[in-house]
Amino acid sequence: MLDILEQVETELPKLLTSDEGWQSLNINYHPPFVERVVRSWGDFRISLHRIFPCESSEALFHPHPWPSAMHILSGVYEMAVGYGPGDQPPPHAAKLIVSGDMKYEMTHPDAWHYVRPIDEPAMTLMITGQPWERWSPGSDKLFSPLAPKVQEEIMDFFRDRFC
Numbered sequence: 001m002l003d004i005l006e007q008v009e010t011e012l013p014k015l016l017t018s019d020e021g022w023q024s025l026n027i028n029y030h031p032p033f034v035e036r037v038v039r040s041w042g043d044f045r046i047s048l049h050r051i052f053p054c055e056s057s058e059a060l061f062h063p064h065p066w067p068s069a070m071h072i073l074s075g076v077y078e079m080a081v082g083y084g085p086g087d088q089p090p091p092h093a094a095k096l097i098v099s100g101d102m103k104y105e106m107t108h109p110d111a112w113h114y115v116r117p118i119d120e121p122a123m124t125l126m127i128t129g130q131p132w133e134r135w136s137p138g139s140d141k142l143f144s145p146l147a148p149k150v151q152e153e154i155m156d157f158f159r160d161r162f163c
Helices: 002-015 148-162
Strands: 023-027 034-041 044-051 068-083 094-099 102-106 111-128
Touching: 002 034, 002 044, 002 068, 002 102, 002 111, 002 148, 023 148, 034 148, 044 148, 068 148, 111 148
Parallel strands: none
Antiparallel strands: 023 034, 034 044, 044 111, 068 094, 068 102, 068 111
């Protein structure tokens, strides 16, 4: 997935020239709250995130329902990782605190993590592949789109970074 992330990053300047094809979601069912601007790219999805701080005890420890790669572009970011099947959280195997530029991938259905920015929102780029047959937490409610001004703020951050 890191190779796909690299390809996407070379295409982002072109993709960010227009708002066409981009949609937004306010993901607010569980901390950390995430503002997401997303679009399809071939068989993948590109997500531009602004992730808000929360406490370690509040952060959602979860598996992803698809393979993914992330690039943390700004902020101080705490992540715990674990590994296990099913829907019961496994023990944390490691905890990392990083700042600045960091990339990682999650390519196994039984990989779990939580993320949480510390002190200020983190800006991240996430690429996701085709879904697995794997339980992942979610919400029964539909997510609302972001306010146009908020979507533009996020797009502007990524334009400044990649264009």
